Amino acid sequence: IHLENIQEQLVAVIHAGSPVQDGITNLLTPRSPPRADTMSRLPHSSGTQTLLNRTPSVRPSQHPKVFCWTDMLVPEVNNLMQTMESLLQIVLKSIRFYLFQMDAVLPDFDQILLRYDIVLSQGLSALTTAFYASLWSNITNKPFLLQLEQIGYLAVFESLLSTQGDEKGMLEDMYVAVRQVNQVHFQLSQIGNGEQGTPEIVGSRHSMAVKLPVQAALFSLLPSSMQQGRDIFVTSALFTQGVNEAQTLADLVTSNIQLQNTINRNGLLCLKQYVENYCALCKNSGEVQSRMESQLLPGLVQRLDEAIASHKSKNIEILRLSEEICRKVNGGRLTSCKSAKDRTAMAVTFEECCLLRNEHGLCEQIFQQALDSLRSRGTRLHNCWKNIGQRQYAFNGLQLKCLPVQYCPPAGTYGGKKVPT
Secondary structure, three states: OHHHHHHHHHHHHHHOOOHHHHHHHHHHOOOOOOOHHHHHHOOOOHHHHHHHHHOOOOOOOOOOOOOOHHHHHHHHHHHHHHHHHHHHHHHHHHHHHHHHHHOOOOOOHHHHHHHHHHHHHHHHHHHHHHHHHHHHHOOOOHHHHHHHHHHOEEEEEEEOOOOOOHHHHHHHHHHHHHHHHHHEEEEEEEEOOOOOOOOEEEEEOOEEEEEEEEEHHHHOOOOHHHHOOOOEEEEEEEEEOOOOHHHHHHOOOHHHHHHHHHHHHHHHHHHHHHHHHHHHHHHHOOOHHHHHHHHHHHHHHHHHHHHHHOOOOOOOHHHHHHHHHHHHOOOEEEEEOOOOOOHHHHHHHHHHHHHHHHHHOOOHHHHHHHHHHHHHHOHHHHHHHHHHOOOOEOOOHHHHHHOOHHHOOOOOOEOOOOOOO
């Protein structure tokens, strides 16, 4: 009875303080207090018996002093609780002061969801355009259609954004979008010849299907499983390499380039898995050309792995190898930077000349001449004109010094000098 009274008083004292004292209360509260008659029947050692003999007998109405340890514990517990409350207030004030200094506004869930939907819609639009282009250019290519049916479609995104300033946030958004379109799958539906259908999106954010209309004349060329609505799954990979003056500054800070290394490493994993599936598919097929191409892929993947592991600054070999691997497995290629007109123009024209050299026998001696011609007389300057009203690239002298040599525009195509129409 005396033990239960003391226990109730101790719990009442502890509960009078902060709610965080519940944990200590549970520690101090015995799970099953022993009964008095049970205690009297317990065997005692000689030392215990002597101590009990020395304890004066008390009536139930009196408060025994045998359990004086509780009187010492309660003040200590109260002091601990007060210290914890004071520390909590200091931490909260420090956080408020930090947020005030940074002028930070924490976004709510709706804002985050809106941002997610915006980047996803852009990634999905780019992916759908690339898939359409690949499908129409290979509609009579039976090995390609078999590839879509068996292992799906590969899309390799290439970013030239730096990991410094606002572009770092853009790169993070792009990374989210590319990862999310991995959950997308395509379905093909038939429409009449001459009709202009509109793609339809069904499902949720995390499991999205895009139904694409195909005119009857082309729809009849598809495998029967696709005509019956079989899903065409997507594998997407992102590779990034900052090439401008902002990346020169970012390379001086290890934390800034960590994002770039992480993206490239994850992109390699996705690409490697698709290449393995492609090689297995080619091994079981009767296409001699496909088998020969697949034998070159492991070596290219190994070189790409080594290029990523080297952590070299502005290593465009990462981009070049990922482009070559993607095209050898009939994948879709997408390139972008901040405005998609300057750095993108340099990357796209360099990739085009590499294709001319590797696939169509362009002589190495005139490689640079062909590259300059594409940049000064091709469609890239017209793209600049459609964006800013001038046929010139937005590079200044400082930026040119920071660009890789392969991405430098020819004289007269940048800065204040306009190219004749």
